[in-house]
Amino acid sequence: MALYSRQMLAFMAVAQELHFGRAARRLHMTQPPLSQQVRLFEERVGVPLLERSTRSVRLTPAGEAMRDAMQRIMDDGEAAIATARRVATGEAGLLRMGFTPTAAYRLVPTAVGAYREYRPDVQLSMTEADTGHLRALLAQERLDVAVMRHTSDSQAEGLHLEPVDTEPLVVALPLRHAWSSRRSIPIEELAAMPLIGFARSTSAYFHTLLASLFARNGLTPDYVMESVLPTLLALVEAGIGAAVVPGSVSELRPGGVKYLPLKARHTLRSTLYLAYRKDGVNPAVPALCEALRHAGTAANEVG
The missing domain is CATH 1.10.10.10 (Winged helix-like DNA-binding domain superfamily/Winged helix DNA-binding domain)
Incomplete structure (x- = not known):
């Protein structure tokens, strides 16, 4: 040359x-x-x-x-x-990835581990934040790719969005709760007991998802307080109330919490989305996206 x-x-x-x-x-x-x-x-x-x-x-x-x-x-x-x-060619360079806290429970570790084996010379910069912040970072070109939540009313102009992982909602109970030996929890009984919900300001996706879940089943939940993960689980362990959480949270296995399937006539699932700018130019992005897709497929086959 x-x-x-x-x-x-x-x-x-x-x-x-x-x-x-x-x-x-x-x-x-x-x-x-x-x-x-x-x-x-x-x-x-x-x-x-x-x-x-x-x-x-x-x-x-x-x-x-x-x-x-x-x-x-x-x-x-x-x-x-x-x-x-x-x-x-995406074999080296810097890749800036963002993810929501719940994505760290099963999807992100698997995908990032596989990606680092495939692209060991790519430097990964990782940011954990709520979906609103991740969306803003993508818009400002401060992230190349993100794993986040998405709702129909979310602004997504200029972004490619695709679901990469979906999972059921489960009930988190104090370990010594009277219902902890059950095989599942009917949503009608759950709505009548004290519940810990997700704060709208920091967990808008789950706040909206659970509101829709109870509304579709014609129920009004009894929320005694709202919080965020993982603090929400500590409140459950303390016996303040039960909570409805994404199934992957059960993989944390805190000692004082029992996770049981939720039984409802109308069920909903939580979904994680892969997001990146449509005009993005970082050639390291496609391989990470593929790793995330594979990790999501594998997770759904298992659970």
């Missing part, structure tokens, strides 16, 4: 071969123009770099220093070309 001047390449060929004829053949040129290029290079440097005689060519001390310095530059240049090409 022509990163360097003809004069520099001519000098380096002679400096390495110490023979004008061999250097000329190496560069696929005749000897007179090669000699002219080397002389022009010496003139630019301002000092003699070669000692010439009818029988031999030797480097001056300045020539040896120039050869070594130019070799380092050429090595760095080749490395820069290789790096640029690997970044362009």
